[in-house]
Amino acid sequence: MPAYLISYSTAAEQTKANLDEFMAALGAVPLAECLCGLEMDLGLKEFRNWLTDQLEERDALVVIELHPRLGQANQNLSKSAAAWLEEMLESG
Numbered sequence: 001m002p003a004y005l006i007s008y009s010t011a012a013e014q015t016k017a018n019l020d021e022f023m024a025a026l027g028a029v030p031l032a033e034c035l036c037g038l039e040m041d042l043g044l045k046e047f048r049n050w051l052t053d054q055l056e057e058r059d060a061l062v063v064i065e066l067h068p069r070l071g072q073a074n075q076n077l078s079k080s081a082a083a084w085l086e087e088m089l090e091s092g
Contacts, residue, residue: 001039003067004047008034009060019054037066048073064089 006028010016016034028036040047044065052075055061061075062085070089074082 001041002043002047002065003037003039004044005031005064005066006036006038006051007062008051008055010034011056011058015056015059022054044071044073048075 006023008016008019010019020034023036023038024030026038026040028038030036042050044063048061048063051061051063055075058076060077062077063073064085065071072082072085072089074085077085
């Protein structure tokens with residue numbers, strides 16, 4: 001089953017609280033503030049799209065697939081940050 005590292009930044013405290021509660025209900029392991037690990041039987045892009053539905057348009061999201069292969073998908077991350085992240089994952 002795919003394993004993901006999920007980081008999010010929300011503009012509204014209520015959205016953060018809702019997402020924290022949502023992630024806990026899914027069995028996510030809290031790693032730090034707005035950072036958790038989760039096993040979910042969805043592909044990377046599908047998982048990102050599914051999580052995006054839980055966020056507001058201006059919120060930021062990064063999903064890194066840890067297993068079975070390294071990969072990433074994001075929302076509202078700068079192009080340079082997304083390029084750096086992709087480069088680091090590919091060189092690993």
